[in-house]
Amino acid sequence: MNTEGFNFPWLLKMAWRDSRKNRSRLFLFISSIILGIAALVAIYSLGDNLRQNIDDQAATLIGADLALSGNKAVEGKVKDLVDSLGVERSEERSFASMILFPKGGGNRLAQVKALEGNFPYYGELETIPVTAGKTFRNKKEALVDQTLMLQYQAKVGDSIKIGEVTFAIAGILQKAPGQTGLTSTVAPSVYIPMRYLNQTGLMQKGSRIAYRYYIKYAPKTNVESLVKNLEKRFEAADLDYRTVQSQKEDTGRSFKDLTRFLALVGFVALLLGCIGVASAIHIYIKEKINLIAILRCLGVKASQAFLIYLIQIVGIGIIGSVLGAILGTAIQQFLPVVIKDFLPFTLTTDVSWLAIGQGLAIGTLISILFSLPPLLSIRKVSPLNVLRASGESATIERDPVTWLLYALIVLFIFGFSFLQMRTWIEALVFTVSILGAFLVLFAMASLLMWLTRKFFPTSWSYLWRQGLANLYRPNNQTAILIVSIGLGTALICTLLFTQGILLTRVNLSTSGNQPNIVLFDIQSNQKEAVLALAKEQHVPVNQSVSIVNMRLEEVNGRGPSDFKKDTTDEQSARIFGREYRVTFRDSITSSEKITKGKWEGIYKNDGSLIPISLEQGFADRSRVKLGDTMVFNVQGTMMSTVVASLREVNWGEVQTNFLVVFPKGVLEEAPQFHVMLTHVPNPEASAKFQQSIVRQFPNISIIDLALVLRVLDDIFNKIGFVIRFMAGFSILTGIIVLIASVLISKYQRLQESVLLRTLGASRKQIFTITALEYFFLGSLASLTGIILAVAGSWSLAKFSFEAEFKPEIWPVAVVFFFVSLLTVLIGLINSRGILSKPPLEVLRQDV
């Protein structure tokens, strides 16, 4: 006798035999997790390929072994230091400037890069013609970004005017190290040889120029350790540095965030699928109770019976995961098309075995984990069930271990989200939100059943009563359908709402008489002439602001070196490395509100500390408080200040907003430039005004907000597409879970529908009952989902985007009707099978 052991081969055989007649159903159960796994494998593969590509192409991202950057030209000892580095060096000076295409008269703000040396040492400036990337350096020629060339329909050989100099266009710039499709749209680059830079006349005092030095080392040099030794000297000279390794880490980090976010979206799809699996297995096992009882009579141990079905679940879990992994790997081939504009490197897609392994492991684990609560009940099936009268329905006892499993499931969700988010708080918020949504939907389902039973409309016609009663009668699918449909709807609506919130913010900025042109880098001696030009062309100047550049030297008597020594103050040390653009005025603007302290608009010049105002968020991030003292360096003059007030700034409005504001009476004589905000009524007037400014004042830069908004819109669309693509998995999973749930309920409703037909109910009557039941379910589920989405989006709007939230009615109404109708439709299609066959045939099939 072999009943002492598990007799595993026999268990396998039984699992296989028992599955034969249920395979299509088992596949249906597991199909709900296929898409979730596919989403995860696609995202993990993408992450894996990104990492691999970044590793392979890191050197071409930076174009050299070491890049140093600062906001002033290196001189003296620092220059000697830079000149002593590596075996070859290049210098680049870049700044924003208007460029003019004399042929068509078009002008636009571009990033001008004056280059000296043979940069890039790794990768190349990809141009058409190919040789242009090398030849332009020796002539009065420029490389112009392809977006600019396209916009102004320029050709190679045409000319381009930058400041006072006209260059011939040597080639179209397609790709430069570190440049993405997006950066070339926002700030297209123009390369010119360094030796013509002075002639352009754009190197005036106050111009914001970035200086970069690219250094190539001999092969096999350990650049990292060399740089480590020089770190202090670079810092002393205010030079930032990047190495291939640091560039690799930085780039990797940003894309890791993206893939983590997308993996979470995929995980939601998987969770949704798991709910479907759990509910399907629950019904499946309920139907198997009699068979299990027979097995128990024949001498099968409870644990063996449990294992037979566990083996089936593991089997379909693996099959589902394999199918998901194949689908995910296929989808992954298309993801680069979606995100290529965000990438500074070429993305190649290889099959990622690591991602496939992760997908298989998660899929199998999660299908087992979610099937275990219903499977556990097998252990409680008594052999006595076989002696029961056939009409008596068997019941399953709830196992206390089930609660332990629920805890494990919650732990798994938390653990998974923690792995994606890496912070306890965010993982907790995610887990609680998901659980909260489940609970709310489950509570709604229970409430619906309770209300229907309690206030049952006995006066309604039979068909309505029957359809309504199906919601709470035994074997109803109310809870699972409301949870799965509701969650799917909540996801779709949250995406719609979020997109709406973001777009409303952008549109607000562009409506009415809000400024749509920003002029900056206006020198003090040009200010009056620009104002006169604006008046002449009837362009109103909404705002004119003076800006003084300065650097921070001390906070509360401590300099950057003091902060760096104190590792706990890492955040604060960063406030020293940057240049501050500061304005001075005697009042606050409409987009500002004093939150702490007192606004002081005039400095009495009595030798006391200068009272300044800081933006609230900046103060928080920098850990600077009211009353702290700060010393600023304004072109060599030290200014001792005290934080007199903190301001809340609405950055959403088109205004010149500042982190630091000085009072009047201090900076009037300091070197400064000016920014003006204007509103031009139409594109023609805008083009005319911009052209006049560029011709008369080549150093003045113009930002055309209409153009910026178009770019933003493009970015939103692209990001939106990525998110919609991923959310699509959840939505599709929701539909599959819906189909599976409805199909399962078909088995549940089979006897009853057949009986009704036997008693003479027409097809139409049974259809009506079914349609009504699914309409009640679909409409309540989608309504609850929408309410959840409104609550979620409202909190997102309030706490995350700090924007007003006004949900649009029409798209929501469309979602409501679509989901309700889809539920009814799937319910009806599934019932069709039963109704088209004679009752006896159906009865005999379901022994």
Add this chain to the structure above:
Amino acid sequence: METILNLNQVGKIYQSGSRSLTVLDNINFSIDTGSTLAIVGPSGSGKTTLLGLCAGLDRASSGLVELHGTKLNGLSEDQLAAVRNQYIGFIFQNFQLMPTLTALENVMVPLELRGERNIKPRALDLLDKVGLAERSHHYPTQLSGGEQQRVSLARAFSNKPKILFADEPTGNLDAETSEKVVKLLFDLNKEAGTTLVVVTHDLDLAAKTQRIIRIKGGKIISDAPTGLQVSAL
């Protein structure tokens, strides 16, 4: 003669909230190895409950059930399962074949559970004896009621049980099919020398056994050899 089943002061009480319902009370009897016995009584008299207790499908609330020298009271669920597999065969009113297994596989399961090898010829032989060799690969849904009960017979005898419990074996069959199934049951039983316990309210079927126990209201009201019972009727 050796005793295979012995019940001593067996009682079964179902608890329903604060109320308790006595289904069986002070049941005492024993069965000799190889004998045949019928338990008869009206619906609700407790005969199926009694069968469940005898076959180790349920536990007695009081008293002692001893099967083939093993006291069932103290055994765990898994130990009971082992006892069923080793010593007991079952035939049920509603056949209780596993719908996802073919006729042959249904017959093979008890043998496979014992870890026996080369069992297919034996299972086929049994199916042949019940006249279903040709239908061995059919699923229960493809068989008539009588055919399903014959498969159930083959399954019951497959593990050469010491004792066979039949719960209303003809309850779901017509008269003609019932007769054939009963003949088959007794023939196979005689050939195997198995102890047979039949629970029924069909007195004709009961009359085919050697001894009849009559129960009513959870109590034994008579226990006598069949000849005496029949003459007493």
